[in-house]
Amino acid sequence: MCRKVMPMAAAAELVKDGQMLALGGNALHRTPAAYAHALARLKRFNLKIAGAAPGYASDVLCAAGAVDTVYFGFFGFENEYGLAAGFRKGCQEGRIKAIEGS
């Protein structure tokens, strides 16, 4: 049987430049934070992110400069935690293309 369990760093290596990732969770809830940290260390480029309500994990990758496109409905942290700074800065500087759909 195929064994899927592996160290976090090895799992992060599976993602290559330019690939699209679907990151789960909703804003600050259940986002794969540790995985995003591991992936951010690898300095990937031109990743595409898809999610209904990307939050912390996706924002880490945006802040690391790894993302060039995001497909989403809502991108933020909700309530008093407010807007996602990495994504926001990326959009405003024109580095990230935001495809907002809902």
Added chain:
Amino acid sequence: MDYTRQEMMAIATGREIKDGEMAIFGVGLSMLAGYFAKRNHAPNIRDLTEGGVYGAFPVGGLPWGIECNRISSNAVSFTNAIDALGFLVASGRCDVGIIGAAQVDKYGNVNTTGLWADPANSRYLPPKVRLNGSGGANEIACGCKRFIIMATHEKRRFVEKVDYISSPGYLTGGNARDRYNFPGGGPSVIITSLGILRPDPVTREFILTEYFPFSSVEEIKENTGWNLKVSPEVRVTAEPTPEELENLRAVDVTGALRKKS
């Protein structure tokens, strides 16, 4: 009586919800207003959030999000966004929705997408300020029989024309909305931090119908970015009753609405 502006706003919003309705709430203030109504005068509402949390009541204060443990823990059903927005709202079954707004214009169009230096070219250039996007608000605006907009009353938020329409109100006014065959009827009211605006039945332009006890017609006109018309029957909103405040604070146990007035 001792209450904050935000508490008045939440109570005024809650009063718009009638018992037995199917109602969908957005994050933050709108959720507090909705669950306040459920506890205060509408125990039989069929409430849901965009994340599919159906028939809940918050435990421990303001929920952090649409799927937060504070509401999902005692929900009748915890399904998903496709059921909530895709089936219940988009099919036109939902009576009322509550959404927030970063920018709102005189026809009740809502912008939560971004602010641009040159709004005419908003689709092609990076925004000056990128906001968090519409989330489920666009579905609520298109699908609910009516929806309520909540926004802080400031000149920069209440503008003649929004930079971008994230969630449609009456578009360019009159019967402009009819062309698009949305299942929903459009915004019924804008509850602001100073008063209440309702649409003119013909032009669909929002006009001032009520002001809160701590505000005035002049203050509201000064804080609106278009030449706000005032209803001839404009009146002061009834103050929150002690029961209403008690019920609101039972929902908002952490005092999110009492921090600043």
